[in-house]
Amino acid sequence: MTDRRPRPVRVSGVELSFPSRDGGRLPVLDGVGLDIPGGGIVALIGPNGSGKSTLLRVIAGLLHPQAGVVTLGDLPIVAPDPAIGLVFQEPRLLPWRSAAANITYPLELAGWPPERRANRLAELTELVALDPGVVSNRPAELSGGTSQRVALARALALEPEVLLLDEPFSALDALSRERFDLELLRLWDRAGTTIVLVTHSIAEAILVADRVVVLSPRPGRVVADIDVELARPRSLGDLDAAIVSHTAARIRAHLGDPAAAGSLELAS
Amino acid sequence: MSRGSFLPVVGAFLVFVLGWQAVVVLGDFPPFILPGPAAVAASFVTGWTDGTIPPHLGATLVEVGLGFAVGAGLALVVGYTLARSALVERILSPYLVAAQATPILALAPLMALWFGPGLLGKVVICALIVFFPVAVYTMVGIRAVDARLLELGRALRATRLQVLTTLEVPAALPSIFGGMRVGVTLAVVGAIVGEWAGAEKGLGVLINLARGSLFDIPLVFATLLTISLLGIVLYLIVVLIERRLVGAR
Numbered sequence: 078m079t080d081r082r083p084r085p086v087r088v089s090g091v092e093l094s095f096p097s098r099d100g101g102r103l104p105v106l107d108g109v110g111l112d113i114p115g116g117g118i119v120a121l122i123g124p125n126g127s128g129k130s131t132l133l134r135v136i137a138g139l140l141h142p143q144a145g146v147v148t149l150g151d152l153p154i155v156a157p158d159p160a161i162g163l164v165f166q167e168p169r170l171l172p173w174r175s176a177a178a179n180i181t182y183p184l185e186l187a188g189w190p191p192e193r194r195a196n197r198l199a200e201l202t203e204l205v206a207l208d209p210g211v212v213s214n215r216p217a218e219l220s221g222g223t224s225q226r227v228a229l230a231r232a233l234a235l236e237p238e239v240l241l242l243d244e245p246f247s248a249l250d251a252l253s254r255e256r257f258d259l260e261l262l263r264l265w266d267r268a269g270t271t272i273v274l275v276t277h278s279i280a281e282a283i284l285v286a287d288r289v290v291v292l293s294p295r296p297g298r299v300v301a302d303i304d305v306e307l308a309r310p311r312s313l314g315d316l317d318a319a320i321v322s323h324t325a326a327r328i329r330a331h332l333g334d335p336a337a338a339g340s341l342e343l344a345s
Numbered sequence: 346m347s348r349g350s351f352l353p354v355v356g357a358f359l360v361f362v363l364g365w366q367a368v369v370v371l372g373d374f375p376p377f378i379l380p381g382p383a384a385v386a387a388s389f390v391t392g393w394t395d396g397t398i399p400p401h402l403g404a405t406l407v408e409v410g411l412g413f414a415v416g417a418g419l420a421l422v423v424g425y426t427l428a429r430s431a432l433v434e435r436i437l438s439p440y441l442v443a444a445q446a447t448p449i450l451a452l453a454p455l456m457a458l459w460f461g462p463g464l465l466g467k468v469v470i471c472a473l474i475v476f477f478p479v480a481v482y483t484m485v486g487i488r489a490v491d492a493r494l495l496e497l498g499r500a501l502r503a504t505r506l507q508v509l510t511t512l513e514v515p516a517a518l519p520s521i522f523g524g525m526r527v528g529v530t531l532a533v534v535g536a537i538v539g540e541w542a543g544a545e546k547g548l549g550v551l552i553n554l555a556r557g558s559l560f561d562i563p564l565v566f567a568t569l570l571t572i573s574l575l576g577i578v579l580y581l582i583v584v585l586i587e588r589r590l591v592g593a594r
Contacts, residue, residue: 139500157500169497172594183501186511217594311424
């Protein structure tokens with residue numbers, strides 16, 4: 078979509094804490110640094126509470142770190158930016174709007190005229206392979222997978238350079254999730270956006286990403302940054318390759334999983 | 346209403362009318378104490394055809410309409426402010442609750458004293474009585490707006506006005522209409538009470554006339570019937586608008 082190459086995202090020295098109930102501070106991110114090349118795919122993995130989603134919100138400009146900085150190209154990100162699209166864990170659709178009106182919601186907020194919105198809607202439904210028969214349905218009438226497709230289309234509406242995904246397919250069953258992972262890759266191929274994917278699944282991380290970044294338990298720090306040396310385009314069959322087992326074992330070891338040593342099991 | 350649910354409704358109404366007639370017959374009440382359904386129906390029809398009821402209904406309708414519009418309009422603004430500012434809520438809520446706890450019956454003569462026997466006093470009373478439920482339901486509805494949707498709005502750089510019009514109001518609409526349903530029926534009560542405290546026209550005035558100088562008890566009942574029907578029709582109008590605006594979710 079965008080002709081110019083996406084700018085790299087640089088996270089450096091990000092520290093963030095939330096106020097805790099006893100009046101102190103609860104550190105969530107502890108000096109996180111991360112370089113994401115423009116157009117690349119990086120998976121963020123870590124135990125619950127490692128601050129993966131928090132880090133994603135910092136990159137999205139929704140949370141302000143107490144220290145450190147996130148930049149897109151040369152520009153520091155201090156507020157939500159149209160160049161960054163965000164997909165949440167749940168579809169988060171507006172229940173009173175049709176699927177189509179949910180997809181074009183960002184365009185409406187940005188002041189696009191109706192005709193231009195309609196054209197973009199057609200591109201987007203095609204891009205995320207949304208069944209045209211359901212675009213006039215309300216979210217309550219959509220399946221979980223279809224809802225997440227709508228959410229993905231909404232995140233892509235303004236042609237972002239960076240797409241942030243917060244465990245987007247975790248509510249889907251395992252088979253649908255694998256299908257969505259492959260569709261995400263196809264979409265990345267076409268749209269050329271940088272992708273940061275937060276996931277709980279080692280298999281998903283390896284299938285999708287160039288690099289898997291492992292965060293420690295709270296407060297989150299980067300404890301490993303592992304390249305996935307798997308040629309593209311990838312398919313589900315690639316998950317059987319020896320290099321995958323090896324990569325998975327390395328990730329697992331950094332996740333502090335005691336079963337890591339011998340286990341080659343990939344399901345998360 | 347579906348065809349299947351129509352029959353029980355009609356049946357229940359018939360049981361009510363027959364029960365009423367039975368009480369009149371068994372108790373041997375004279376019409377000036379408790380008129381039977383036939384006498385009331387006859388008075389209702391005459392009251393409408395000979396032009397007794399319509400001008401009074403018109404006066405009450407204007408009071409209710411204006412009072413509801415003013416009261417609900419203010420309540421939307423105040424309810425939203427209460428929801429979004431803890432300080433405003435702490436300062437204002439004691440007064441709001443106190444105003445609501447004061448019987449409108451006690452306030453009505455004061456309003457008549459301050460605003461005169463004309464339209465204004467009734468509009469003030471209606472607005473006062475409508476205000477509380479609409480403000481509270483609006484506050485509750487706005488507070489209940491899903492924080493995750495607000496985060497979405499922030500991520501999409503929605504302006505404050507866009508957040509209000511595209512997220513908060515649509516999300517709170519079912520709750521706001523709940524308050525309006527309560528409010529619109531209370532507005533009728535407010536208008537009648539206001540008219541009792543002093544007026545020249547209105548259904549409340551007609552009840553006083555029929556009971557006092559005319560001593561036409563069937564007309565009292567016919568007027569009460571008109572008031573109930575007014576309440577029901579206004580309630581249904583609110584429900585219809587709600588269905589249009591809220592729709593299926």
